[in-house]
Amino acid sequence: MNALSSKTETLKTETQNHVSPNTDSRLARRFAALRVEDRAALVTYVMAGDPDPATSRDLLARLPAAGADVIELGMPFSDPMADGVAIQRAGQRALAKGQTLARTLEMVRDFRRRDDDTPVVLMGYLNPLQRCGEDRFLQAAAEAGVDGLILVDLPPEHGAALTAKARDLGLARIPLVAPTTPPGRLPALLAQGDGFVYRIAFNGVTGSRRSDIAASLGESLIELKRQSPLPVAVGFGVRDGDTAATVARIADAVVVGSALVERLAETGVEGALTLTRKLAESIQGARRG
Amino acid sequence: MNSTLKTLPDENGFFVPAVPGGHPSGRRCRDVKNFSRKFFGGSPGDGHGTQLNQGYGGRYVAETLMPLIGEIEAAYDAARVDPAFQERLNELRRDYVGRATPLYFAERLTEHFGGAQIYLKREDLNHTGAHKINNALGQALLAQRMGRQRLIAETGAGMHGVAVATVAARLGLGCVVYMGATDIERQQPNVQRMRLLGAEIVPVHSGTATLKDAMNEALRDWVTNVDDTFYIIGTVAGPAPYPRMVRDFQAVIGIETRAQLLTARGRLPDTLIACVGGGSNAMGLFHAFLDDAVVMVGVEAAGEGLESGRHAASLNGGSPGILHGNRTYLLQDDDGQIRDAHSISAGLDYPGIGPEHAHLHDSGRASYVAVTDDEALEAVGLCCRLEGILPALESSHALHHAGRLAARQEADQTIVVCLSGRGDKDMDTITRHLMPEEVES
Numbered sequence: 001m002n003a004l005s006s007k008t009e010t011l012k013t014e015t016q017n018h019v020s021p022n023t024d025s026r027l028a029r030r031f032a033a034l035r036v037e038d039r040a041a042l043v044t045y046v047m048a049g050d051p052d053p054a055t056s057r058d059l060l061a062r063l064p065a066a067g068a069d070v071i072e073l074g075m076p077f078s079d080p081m082a083d084g085v086a087i088q089r090a091g092q093r094a095l096a097k098g099q100t101l102a103r104t105l106e107m108v109r110d111f112r113r114r115d116d117d118t119p120v121v122l123m124g125y126l127n128p129l130q131r132c133g134e135d136r137f138l139q140a141a142a143e144a145g146v147d148g149l150i151l152v153d154l155p156p157e158h159g160a161a162l163t164a165k166a167r168d169l170g171l172a173r174i175p176l177v178a179p180t181t182p183p184g185r186l187p188a189l190l191a192q193g194d195g196f197v198y199r200i201a202f203n204g205v206t207g208s209r210r211s212d213i214a215a216s217l218g219e220s221l222i223e224l225k226r227q228s229p230l231p232v233a234v235g236f237g238v239r240d241g242d243t244a245a246t247v248a249r250i251a252d253a254v255v256v257g258s259a260l261v262e263r264l265a266e267t268g269v270e271g272a273l274t275l276t277r278k279l280a281e282s283i284q285g286a287r288r289g
Numbered sequence: 290m291n292s293t294l295k296t297l298p299d300e301n302g303f304f305v306p307a308v309p310g311g312h313p314s315g316r317r318c319r320d321v322k323n324f325s326r327k328f329f330g331g332s333p334g335d336g337h338g339t340q341l342n343q344g345y346g347g348r349y350v351a352e353t354l355m356p357l358i359g360e361i362e363a364a365y366d367a368a369r370v371d372p373a374f375q376e377r378l379n380e381l382r383r384d385y386v387g388r389a390t391p392l393y394f395a396e397r398l399t400e401h402f403g404g405a406q407i408y409l410k411r412e413d414l415n416h417t418g419a420h421k422i423n424n425a426l427g428q429a430l431l432a433q434r435m436g437r438q439r440l441i442a443e444t445g446a447g448m449h450g451v452a453v454a455t456v457a458a459r460l461g462l463g464c465v466v467y468m469g470a471t472d473i474e475r476q477q478p479n480v481q482r483m484r485l486l487g488a489e490i491v492p493v494h495s496g497t498a499t500l501k502d503a504m505n506e507a508l509r510d511w512v513t514n515v516d517d518t519f520y521i522i523g524t525v526a527g528p529a530p531y532p533r534m535v536r537d538f539q540a541v542i543g544i545e546t547r548a549q550l551l552t553a554r555g556r557l558p559d560t561l562i563a564c565v566g567g568g569s570n571a572m573g574l575f576h577a578f579l580d581d582a583v584v585m586v587g588v589e590a591a592g593e594g595l596e597s598g599r600h601a602a603s604l605n606g607g608s609p610g611i612l613h614g615n616r617t618y619l620l621q622d623d624d625g626q627i628r629d630a631h632s633i634s635a636g637l638d639y640p641g642i643g644p645e646h647a648h649l650h651d652s653g654r655a656s657y658v659a660v661t662d663d664e665a666l667e668a669v670g671l672c673c674r675l676e677g678i679l680p681a682l683e684s685s686h687a688l689h690h691a692g693r694l695a696a697r698q699e700a701d702q703t704i705v706v707c708l709s710g711r712g713d714k715d716m717d718t719i720t721r722h723l724m725p726e727e728v729e730s
C-alpha cells in the first residue's frame with residue numbers, strides 16, 4: 001500500500017507538468033454544446049467489426065443520426081477479462097471475421113470522411129496496442145480521427161508515459177473510476193484523465209443486469225465533480241430508456257454498450273438503431289420532467 | 290544484475306529495473322492496405338514494437354480491482370513478517386500437508402541413463418498430490434486473516450482446484466472453482482473430488498475452454514464480488530503481488546531441497562529441473578538457489594512440437610505482451626490476440642508464463658527448454674517401471690529433460706528434478722496413449 005501511495009504522489013507531480021487538457025477537441029465541443037442544451041450525452045458502445053466489417057461500418061455511420069452523441073468503438077481482444085458475455089461474443093464474432101487493430105482504425109478514418117463532429121473513443125485492452133507499438137498506434141489513431149482512449153487494463157500506476165504521448169497527439173485518456181476507488185486514488189486517476197470521466201456504475205463486468213443502478217451513485221458523482229472539471233459519464237448496466245433517463249438526471253453522459261451489442265446480434269443494424277433512438281429520446285426528456 | 294536476485298520484484302511489481310529502449314517485443318503489426326501501411330507496415334525489428342520499458346510483471350488490471358490488490362499486498366507483507374502467521378503456516382504444512390517432502394535418490398533412473406545422479410523432490414507426496422497445496426494453504430490463511438469468506442480459483446489440471454477446495458474445507462471457507470470445459474472432460478477424477486470437498490465447479494466455455502479462459506472467468510467473478518471474495522491464483526502469474534506471493538509460498542520446495550542435499554551429500558546440486566506451466570513449482574525450486582552457482586532449467590510443453598505451432602512454450606515460442614494483469618512472454622499472433630496453447634498436460638496448457646521466469650530467461654540466469662507430448666509420455670512409462678512412481682504428465686516433462694541431460698553428464702554431477710505431482714489424475718490420458726489395447730477392451 002505504501003508503495004502504491006508513494007507512486008501515486010510521483011504520478012501527480014509528473015503529470016502536472018504536462019500540457020493542460022485539450023479544450024478545443026471534438027469531445028470538449030460536444031460536451032459544451034450539450035451543457036447549453038441541458039441534456040446528457042448518449043454514449044453508444046459498439047464492437048468494431050461485429051458481426052462483420054461491412055455491417056459494423058454501416059452501423060457506425062448511422063449511429064449519430066439515431067441520437068448517439070459520442071461513439072465508443074470496442075477494439076476486439078481474445079481475452080476481455082472485464083467484459084460480460086455480450087461483449088465477449090461480439091469480440092469473438094469480429095475476430096472471426098478478421099478484425100484487426102489496423103482495420104478498426106481504418107473504420108474510424110472512413111467514418112471521419114462523412115462526420116467530423118461526433119467524437120469517437122476507442123475502448124479495449126493493452127496487449128494489441130503493445131504488439132503494434134504504442135507510439136505507432138497512437139500516431140495512427142490520431143491521424144485516423146480518434147478522439148480518445150479507454151484502456152481497461154492500464155491503471156495510472158503504469159499509464160504516465162502513454163498518457164503524455166497521447167496528450168501530445170490530442171488524444172484524450174478517459175479514466176475509469178470504480179465504486180471501489182477510494183477518494184485518495186482520484187487525484188492520480190484524474191491527473192491522467194481528459195475528455196470525460198467514465199464512472200463504472202457497480203462492481204462487475206460489462207452487461208451485468210442490475211436494477212439498483214443509480215441508487216448509490218449520486219454522492220460519488222458529487223465528489224467526482226468536486227475534484228474534476230471533466231464531464232462524468234456513467235456506464236455498465238444501462239439497458240433501457242428508464243435507466244438511461246435516471247442516469248441522465250445525475251450524470252453528464254449515459255453509456256450503453258451490452259444492450260446495444262445484444263440488440264445488434266438479435267435484430268441487426270435496424271434494431272440497434274431503433275434502440276439508440278429510444279435511448280436518445282428518454283435522455284432528451286429526462287431533465288424536463 | 291542485482292547483488293541478490295532474491296529480492297525482486299521492485300515496489301511496482303516489476304522483475305526488472307527500467308531498461309532504456311525496452312525489450313524486443315517482436316514483430317510488426319499485420320499490414321492492411323493503403324492508410325494502414327503507413328503506420329503498420331514498418332519492417333520487423335525497427336524498434337516501433339518496443340514499449341513500456343518496465344520489465345516484466347506489474348499490475349495491469351481493471352480499476353475496480355486496483356484498490357483491492359493494494360490491500361492484499363499490504364496484508365501479505367504484514368503476514369510475511371508476522372511470527373504467528375508463519376507458525377500457523379508451518380504447523381499446517383507439517384501436520385496437514387505432510388512436509389517436509391522427501392528428496393529421493395532415483396537410483397534406477399540414474400543407472401538407466403548412466404550419467405549424472407538424479408534426485409527427485411517428491412512434491413507428489415504432499416496431501417492432494419501436488420505442490421499446488423503449498424500455495425493454496427498460504428493464500429487461504431491470508432484470506433482468512435483478511436476476513437474473506439469466499440475463495441475462488443481457476444484450475445487447469447484440477448490440482449490447484451483440488452488444493453483450494455481442500456484448504457477451504459479445512460478452514461471452513463466457501464469455494465468456487467472455474468475450470469475450462471475441455472479440462473473438465475480430461476480431468477474427471479479431480480472434478481468429482483472437488484465436488485466431494487464441497488466446492489462449486491463452474492465450467493467455462495468461452496475461448497478455448499482451458500486454463501486461460503478459466504482465469505478470465507475467475508477475474509470476472511472477482512471484479513463482481515470484490516467485497517467478500519479472495520482470488521487464489523494458482524501459479525506465479527497475475528498482477529503484483531501474486532507472482533511474488535505465490536513464489537514465496539512455494540519457495541519451501543527449494544529451501545528443503547537445499548538443506549536435504551547438503552545433509553545427504555554435503556554439497557549443492559549442479560542442476561535444477563522443473564516443468565513450467567505458469568511456473569510455480571519451478572520458481573519454488575529455484576528461488577533458494579538464485580544466488581548460488583547452480584544451473585536452472587525450466588521445461589516448457591512443446592506439445593506436438595515447437596515447429597507445429599501446437600505447443601504451450603511461451604518463452605521458446607512466444608513474445609512479450611500483457612495478459613492477466615502482468616507483462617510477460619505470451620503466445621500471440623501479429624495483432625496481439627492470444628493464441629491457443631496445446632499440451633497433453635492440462636496443467637501446462639497456458640499461453641503465458643510467470644513474469645519472474647521471463648526475467649530469468651532474458652537475463653540468462655535460467656534456461657528454458659521444451660519437451661513434447663510424446664517425450665513426456667515416454668518419461669511416465671519409464672518412471673513407473675524403474676522407480677515405481679507414477680508422475681503427473683506435467684512433471685514428466687521435467688523428468689524427460691533430466692534423462693536427456695543426465696545421459697550427457699558424468700556421475701559426479703547431481704540433478705534435482707521437481708516431481709511436482711502424481712499422475713493418478715492422468716490415468717485416462719496415459720492409458721489411451723501408452724496402453725491403447727486397454728481402452729478398446
Ligand SMILES: Cc1ncc(COP(=O)(O)O)c(C=O)c1O
Pocket residue numbers: 419420421445446447448449523524525564565566567568569570571635636637681683684709710711
Ligand atoms: C502436477 C503439476 N505440475 C505442474 C503444474 C504447472 O504449474 P506450475 O508451472 O505453476 O508449477 C501443474 C498445474 O496444474 C500441476 O498440476
